[in-house]
Structure formats: C-alpha cells, structure tokens
C-alpha cells in the first residue's frame with residue numbers, strides 16, 4: 001500500500017495479465033456479523049483484509065467473539081446471541097457496512113437483554129445519515145440516542161422494550177443498508193413470534209438485499225418475502241454456522257479491471273480472478289454496462305477476461321440503480337467515449353464516503369472534462385485534451401481507484417496535446433476495500449515510460465541514504481547499483497575468480513542467482529547483505545568495476561529495476577550510462593573530510609572498528625579509480641544538478657531533491673497530506 005501524501009501515475013499504456021481480487025467488502029462484513037451472532041465456530045476463507053473489515057473484527061472481539069486468523073482462514077467463535085459485555089464503546093471508522101448492521105443488532109440485543117452500547121466513527125461517518133434506521137428501531141421499541149446530531153452517528157443504544165405486534169417499518173429509497181441491517185438483526189427477536197418488515201418507498205439497490213438474503217440462508221435463516229415491500233423472519237429463526245464459507249472477490253473492485261480491459265486490453269485480455277458469472281453480488285452487472293460501452297468479456301463461474309472491443313468506447317445513457325458503487329467507474333470510462341455518457345438514478349452517491357456526485361464532477365473537471373451534475377445524475381462529455389491533474393480523493397477509496405483510469409489518456413486516438421500523468425492524493429484511502437490496488441494495477445499495465453531519478457556521486461556522499469528517502473516519499477523503487485558490483489566481487493572471491501579476469505567476472509555476473517527481499521540481498525539463497533556493506537567489499541567492487549565486459553553484463557539487470565510507479569537509482573553512472581533519459585539527475589558530493597567522517601561514524605555505530613585516516617585514504621583511492629577508468633567513469637552527467645551536502649543534513653538534502661522533482665512535474669506544489 002502507498003502510505004504517502006500522493007502517488008503520481010505516469011501515462012499508462014496497454015494492459016495484459018491476471019489480477020486476483022480481494023474479498024468482497026459487502027460479503028465480508030455481513031459474514032462477520034452473522035458468524036459473530038451464531039453459536040459455534042465459522043471459518044471464513046479469503047475474508048477481505050481492509051480498514052472496514054478490521055473495525056468489524058475489533059467490534060466483534062469487544063463483544064466477546066473469539067477470532068483467530070491464519071493465512072487465508074479467519075475463524076470466528078460466535079456469541080450465540082449473547083454478548084459477553086453489556087457495555088461497549090465501539091469505533092467503526094467510516095465503515096457503513098459495520099455501522100448499520102451493528103446498530104440494528106445491538107439495539108435489539110440491548111432492548112431484549114439490557115445493555116448500553118455506543119457506536120461512533122470518523123467525522124465523515126458522523127455526517128452519513130442513519131435516521132431512517134434509527135426511526136425503524138425506535139418504532140420497534142429500541143431506546144436510541146443520537147448523541148451528536150439527530151439522525152446521525154454517534155449513537156447510544158440502551159435498552160427499550162420490543163413491540164413486535166406491528167411490522168417494523170423502514171424506508172428503502174435512500175439506502176438499502178437499513179433494510180439489510182434489520183434483516184440481519186431481527187432473527188434475534190423471533191423467539192416468540194415471527195417478525196415482519198415493511199419497506200416504505202421504492203427499494204433501491206435490490207442486489208445488495210439479495211446478497212443479504214443469500215447469506216442469511218447460508219446461516220439457516222429463511223426469510224419469506226412478498227415482492228420487495230414485505231419481509232418475514234419466521235418464528236424461532238436461529239443463526240446456525242455453516243462451518244466454512246468462501247468469500248468471493250469484490251465485484252465492485254472488479255469494475256476497475258473490467259474498465260482496464262475495455263480501455264487497454266489491446267493485445268491480450270485482462271484476466272480477473274475471484275469473481276465471475278456465478279457471483280451473488282449485484283455489481284457483477286457492471287459487466288453489462290462495460291459491454292454496452294464496447295468491452296469484450298468472456299467469463300467463467302469465478303473469473304472474467306476483458307479486452308478492448310469498440311474504440312473509442314460507445315457512449316451510454318444508463319439507469320445505474322442496480323450498480324451504485326461500480327457505476328462510478330463508468331464516469332471515468334466516459335472520458336474515452338464517442339459521445340456524452342449519462343449516469344442516472346445515482347442519488348445514493350451523495351450519502352456515501354463523500355458526496356460522490358459532487359466529488360466526481362469536480363475531479364473530472366480538473367482533467368478538463370465538461371460535466372453536468374444533477375440531484376441524481378451525472379453527464380460526462382468525452383475528453384480530447386487531458387490536463388495533468390492532482391486528484392483529491394476525499395478519503396474515498398473509489399474516487400482513488402476510478403480516477404486512476406484517467407492515466408490511460410495516451411491511448412485515446414486523436415487525443416490532443418501530450419500524454420499526461422495523473423496525481424492521486426492520499427492513495428492509501430484504497431485500504432478501505434483494496435489495500436494493494438495500485439500494486440495490482442501496476443502488475444498488469446505497461447507504462448509508456450517509467451520516471452527515473454538518478455543520484456550519482458563519490459563514495460560515502462550519502463547517495464544510498466538520499467535515494468532511499470526520496471524513493472520512500474514518492475513511493476518509488478530503488479536501485480543501489482554499487483550493491484551489484486559488490487555482490488559480483490563477493491561471488492568472485494568465493495569462486496576463486498581473480499579481480500583481473502574480465503571475462504570470468506562478466507560470465508559470473510550474467511549467471512548470478514540474486515534475489516532482493518526488501519533491503520536484504522540474497523545470493524543463491526544466502527542473506528549476504530551485511531557482508532556486502534563491509535569496506536573490503538566496496539574496495540573489491542571498485543577494482544572489478546573498471547571492466548567494460550562486466551559493466552555490459554550488469555546493464556540489463558539494472559534497467560530491469562525501472563518499474564512502476566518510478567525508480568530512484570544511485571551509483572556512479574546512473575545518469576551518464578544506464579538511464580541517460582532520467583527525468584532528474586543529481587550529482588551528490590561532499591568534501592572528502594565530511595565523507596570520511598560519515599563513513600567512520602557509520603562503521604563505529606555498527607560496532608565495526610575503523611580508523612578515520614585509513615578510511616579517508618581508501619575513499620580517495622576509490623574515487624580516483626572510479627573517476628579515472630575508461631568506461632563509465634564517475635562524473636556528472638551534462639544535465640545533472642550538483643548538490644554538495646557537506647553542510648546539509650539528510651532531511652534538507654531530501655527536500656532539495658523532492659523540490660527539484662516537483663518543479664519538473666505538471667501539477668504545481670506536491671500535496672503534503674490533508
């Protein structure tokens with residue numbers, strides 16, 4: 001996950017390959033609550049691991065459920081309808097799928113068994129209406145206080161007396177989650193008689209109710225329904241664990257990769273695993289909308305393969321009531337259409353993680369699009385000239401994931417102006433449902449060009465430290481090229497290959513069994529990181545790095561580090577030889593005295609004995625050899641910026657480089673958090 005203030009997506013090209021989806025959020029949180037209320041142990045396989053499921057798990061633990069997690073399996077021992085505590089203060093973040101059903105379940109439990117429960121969340125959760133559910137529960141006899149603003153969380157649930165002679169009445173035209181909450185909670189009240197629910201108004205998002213009914217049935221609760229207006233929970237309904245349940249992939253999350261296939265699956269399809277034609281999720285019908293726009297889709301029970309069909313995409317005018325979450329993806333696909341796209345019946349977007357109609361209109365306009373917004377619709381004109389935009393994401397995972405699709409602007413035929421990057425602010429908001437979304441995206445797209453920053457300079461000038469910090473700030477990969485020469489030196493010593501044997505060293509380099517595990521370097525499976533950092537390894541590296549054949553043998557390996565979303569490479573010839581097209585080249589220096597002093601402190605702090613004078617002599621000898629060699633000598637690239645950090649600390653050096661990089665981006669000032 002990219003826990004950085006913003007993530008820059010360079011213009012992206014064709015896509016191909018396989019993505020495995022995380023578990024469905026809607027199914028995960030429903031299953032968790034049902035398992036938590038059941039008697040006995042339920043094993044959930046492939047449960048979504050995200051912010052929203054974590055708050056639900058925490059709440060269940062607080063109520064007395066035993067939870068064990070082991071790889072793909074989550075085992076929940078339920079409370080059999082009897083919480084271990086009669087008081088709890090539960091924090092539910094911004095998870096509507098936790099807040100609504102827990103409100104209903106705990107309100108009923110508090111009324112039946114006594115109790116005092118507080119449910120709260122992040123500030124946005126306290127702006128998301130829950131009044132219709134509270135009214136329904138109050139009508140049932142539950143005692144509920146809205147402790148902030150009436151009709152919104154936080155809520156305090158403390159007792160009451162259930163009145164079951166009348167049907168429970170709930171509005172269905174704002175959010176179907178209120179009905180879902182009642183359906184999941186009211187089996188708790190069926191001890192003496194059946195319980196009836198009457199929906200007032202036209203029920204929206206019916207597919208989500210179908211998921212609820214399907215999962216209730218797996219837990220032994222057969223709801224009788226008359227149309228979509230009246231539901232009956234039979235007398236004596238009891239949650240019975242089905243034992244093991246597999247959580248299918250998230251169909252809303254699939255929408256981004258379905259769109260990806262429609263936009264960029266040109267030479268090969270994008271394969272999506274975890275969800276398919278047998279899905280019980282309503283958002284699987286996003287496939288039909290994508291097909292209407294021209295996508296070519298083939299499917300199996302739990303997989304989809306999508307490739308580009310019509311191009312540009314075909315404009316649509318669609319009632320999106322049946323796919324409220326996935327429909328957001330259509331708003332960005334509309335930029336690539338052959339005419340205006342109209343998405344109708346999307347009023348529920350206004351009460352989601354943010355007001356999604358307003359947010360989508362604002363952000364699409366930043367890209368240059370003409371957008372018309374109404375109370376319950378959005379009309380988006382296709383875009384010929386994309387502007388580089390810094391996309392605000394409103395703490396809304398779907399805004400981040402949808403708008404990432406704007407980075408495919410170079411693929412639009414007849415697009416005017418240059419291909420532009422897209423900046424996604426607060427990219428970690430995807431943690432709500434798809435923590436590794438950007439990693440998954442990067443694994444299947446081919447970039448037009450991956451941004452590179454090079455940092456070259458003499459020994460102990462701080463290149464590695466600077467490169468690592470800059471990369472961490474930007475979410476980029478790193479290449480410590482000196483490490484590659486060091487590892488060849490170590491392998492050569494072990495294999496008895498002399499430092500003078502150019503051909504032997506080159507052959508050795510091309511068959512190295514190297515693996516990187518975070519910052520650790522594994523040579524034929526052995527972790528040699530600490531050995532490589534020794535000064536002797538640096539001196540050996542400097543001796544062998546003079547050989548052109550060895551440098552050639554390592555060339556492609558180094559280029560392979562250039563991966564999305566970007567690379568910071570440090571060494572001696574990064575800017576001059578390996579990445580001559582880098583977007584920013586820094587030549588980092590410091591006085592020999594400063595460098596020797598730093599290296600001395602570095603070694604001493606690791607408990608390695610060292611003498612300052614010897615270190616200075618060694619590094620000056622190494623500099624001379626690196627500068628004096630015929631091939632790829634140490635020198636600044638013609639277009640490098642010189643940075644002498646003798647008097648700058650690490651933070652100041654990092655800030656300089658970030659500022660230089662930001663100046664070269666088309667977004668204005670870098671977003672530094674919100």
Ligand SMILES: Nc1ncnc2c1ncn2[C@@H]1O[C@H](COP(=O)(O)OP(=O)(O)OP(=O)(O)O)[C@@H](O)[C@H]1O
Nearest residue numbers: 459460461462463464465482598602645648649650
């Ligand atoms: N600006 C700085 N001010 C003070 N100390 C620094 C600065 N930059 C780096 N250092 C320290 O200097 C030491 C050497 O830094 P680092 O290992 O990053 O250098 P390097 O140029 O990558 O070295 P080498 O070429 O040997 O790989 C480290 O202990 C690091 O913390």
Ligand SMILES: Nc1ccn([C@@H]2O[C@H](COP(=O)(O)O)[C@@H](O)[C@H]2O)c(=O)n1
Nearest residue numbers: 481482483485538541542545571572573
């Ligand atoms: N791009 C590079 C990087 C390093 N070298 C040689 O390796 C030696 C060790 O490098 P460190 O950065 O890890 O200290 C260095 O002295 C160079 O001789 C190189 O040639 N090209």
